[in-house]
Every structure is written in C-alpha cells, then in structure tokens.
Amino acid sequence: MSISIAHLGPPGTYTEAAALAYAHTLASETVSPPLLCPCPSIAQTIRSVAQGEAHLAVIPVENSIEGSVAVTLDSLWQLETLQIQQALVLPIRHALLSRGSSLEAIKTVYSHPQALAQCQKWLETSLPSAQLVPTNSTTEALQNLDEDYTAGVITSQRAAELYNLPILASTINDYPDNCTRFWVLGKQPSLGGTHTSLAFSLPANRPGALVESIQVLATRGINMSRIESRPTKRSLGEYLxxxxxxxxxxxxxxxxALAELATHTEILKIFGSYRVLVIEPTDRCQD
Incomplete structure (x- = not known):
C-alpha cells in the first residue's frame, strides 16, 4: 500500500513541490511510490491526517519574509494526535501568470495572502492600481485566466508549465532569499532529530511568568531558535x-528540562523532534 501525503492544492503549489521533494526521499523506503493528495485548504490538509484520510501531511509553517502561518500553529495546538516527522525548507520564486498582453493590461491579481505579501513592493511599483484578491492557494485562481485577460495570478513557474500558461513577469518576490519552512505531520511518534517544537500556555498572567519558563532552557544550555505567541482564543490578552x-x-x-518546564506551564505540548531538510533549487521546485 502506498503512503498517502496530503498537501495544499490544486497541483502546482509550493506545498506540492515540498511534498514531491519529501516523497522522493521516501521512494527508496517504500514498495510503492507515495501518493500525493491535494486538499483545498491548509486546515483541511492537517485534518485529513488527524481523521485518518492520509498518512502524512506537508504544511507550510513559516516564511522568511512574512513569518508564521497562523492556521498551521492553531490547528496543531487544537489537534492532539499529530507529530512533526520532518522539516523542509524550500526556496520560493514567484512569477505572475496571465494571458494579458502586458502588465498595463492587468487589473486584478489573485494569490494566497502570503504570496501577495511577499510581492508587496513589486506590486506597488509594477501594478499600483491592480485589485489584490486573496485565495486559498497560489494555484486556485488559475482557471480564471482563460476567461479574463485582465487577470493575473502570483504562483510558481512549475504551475505555468503544468497549466500551459504564459509568464508575464518572473522572480517578482521582494527579497531574493525568500524561502518557506514546511512540516511533515503524521500520527506516528517522530524518530528524533536536531530540532524539537513545542507549545505551552501559562497558568497566570503575571510578571516574570514567561521568563521563568524559558529560563529553564537557558540554564541547561539549550538554544531556542524561535518563539512566538498566538491567542488562546479564550480571553483577550491570553496567549500560547x-x-x-x-x-x-x-x-x-x-x-x-521539559519536565521542569511543565511545572511552570498550564498546558505543555511536545510536537516532536525532527531533522531539517533543505531542498536545493531544481527545475521542479525552484519557481
């Protein structure tokens, strides 16, 4: 039986590119090639694994320009059964696809909110009057281009090849070193690695509560490479x-250290230890 890997679709998204790269690493370990399963949203991608509809999910967690993907963090906290198996880092190179004859013809630009934000300066300079329309993924709106020659979609060069669509402008992200980190989620315990992700809530909002918690790591020489807060959704001013x-x-x-950290928290969740795979740019996933 093939391993099924859920990802944000339709085909041509950067998440699919990350899933393809991860599937390639599994090819030598499985009898049948992994099966990729596109989902219409990040939340549904994560739920597909939690509900047993797919074995694994590849989901975006953080972009080097726009920061974390809130729905990923919120979903992981809310679901009790998922563990991080691997982290993937993918270079991101955006392109504007359109059947319009020139940039001057473009009145509407569609894409995922993260992609629109990653090209904000380019859009303000090159398409200052265009209406920006957020979509669930970078490929969701590509079907609009066949009927509307005044529309453009910010997506990947691979999507242009898959859907046989013209590239009106390439490498339009504001920063050249743009990259996105993805997590591979599954129900099985992780096999360990170089990084561990966790989250916690505090028992009380008082001075020093957060410092006391993270000081546990510092005193043991454990480096913390990322920290950020998300609302608990219970009360204004309460955070995870x-x-x-x-x-x-x-x-x-x-x-x-984690045992001592637990004594300073209300709820502590360990999402797993994992290795980080940096995906080298190729014709398949660089754009």
Whole structure:
C-alpha cells in the first residue's frame, strides 16, 4: 500500500513541490511510490491526517519574509494526535501568470495572502492600481485566466508549465532569499532529530511568568531558535507560546528540562523532534 501525503492544492503549489521533494526521499523506503493528495485548504490538509484520510501531511509553517502561518500553529495546538516527522525548507520564486498582453493590461491579481505579501513592493511599483484578491492557494485562481485577460495570478513557474500558461513577469518576490519552512505531520511518534517544537500556555498572567519558563532552557544550555505567541482564543490578552529548540527530546538532559518546564506551564505540548531538510533549487521546485 502506498503512503498517502496530503498537501495544499490544486497541483502546482509550493506545498506540492515540498511534498514531491519529501516523497522522493521516501521512494527508496517504500514498495510503492507515495501518493500525493491535494486538499483545498491548509486546515483541511492537517485534518485529513488527524481523521485518518492520509498518512502524512506537508504544511507550510513559516516564511522568511512574512513569518508564521497562523492556521498551521492553531490547528496543531487544537489537534492532539499529530507529530512533526520532518522539516523542509524550500526556496520560493514567484512569477505572475496571465494571458494579458502586458502588465498595463492587468487589473486584478489573485494569490494566497502570503504570496501577495511577499510581492508587496513589486506590486506597488509594477501594478499600483491592480485589485489584490486573496485565495486559498497560489494555484486556485488559475482557471480564471482563460476567461479574463485582465487577470493575473502570483504562483510558481512549475504551475505555468503544468497549466500551459504564459509568464508575464518572473522572480517578482521582494527579497531574493525568500524561502518557506514546511512540516511533515503524521500520527506516528517522530524518530528524533536536531530540532524539537513545542507549545505551552501559562497558568497566570503575571510578571516574570514567561521568563521563568524559558529560563529553564537557558540554564541547561539549550538554544531556542524561535518563539512566538498566538491567542488562546479564550480571553483577550491570553496567549500560547510556540517554541523551537535545537535539541532532541529523547536526550536525558532535554527530558529533564521539559519536565521542569511543565511545572511552570498550564498546558505543555511536545510536537516532536525532527531533522531539517533543505531542498536545493531544481527545475521542479525552484519557481
């Protein structure tokens, strides 16, 4: 039986490119090639694994320009059964696809909100009057281009090849080193690695509560590579804190640190330890 990997679709998204790269790493370990399963939204991609409809999910968690993907963090906190198996880092190179004859003809630009934000300066300079329309993915609106020659979609060069659509402008992201980090989620316990992700809520909103929590890591020499807050959705001013540490949760010193951290928190969730795979640009996924 093939391993099924859910991802944000339709085909041609950057998430699909990350899923393809991950599937390639699994090819030597499985009898049948992994089966990719496109989903209409990030939340549905995550739920497909939680509900047993797919074995794994590849989902975006953080972009180097626009920061974290809120729906990914919120969904992971709310679901109790998922573990991070792997992190994938993919270079992102945006292109504007359109059947219009020139940039001057474009009146509407569609794309995922993250992609629109990653091209904000280029849009303000090159298409200052265009209406920006957010979509669930970078490929969802491509069907509009066959009927509307005044529309453009910010997506990948691979999408242009898949759907046989012209590229009106290429490499339009505002920063050349744009990249996105993805997580591979599954129900099985992770096998360990160089990084561990976790999140916690605090028992009380008082001075020093957060400092006392993260000081546990500092005193043990555990480097914290990321920290950010998300609303608990219970009350204004209450937050969850998501943290990445550069350590394996299976190590005894890390286990002791996490045990002490738990005494300072209301709820502590460990999402797993994993390795980070940097995907080298190729014809398949660089654009």
């Amino acid at each position: 804190f998501f943290i990445d540490i550069e350590a394996d949760a299976s190590q005894s010193a890390v286990q002791l």
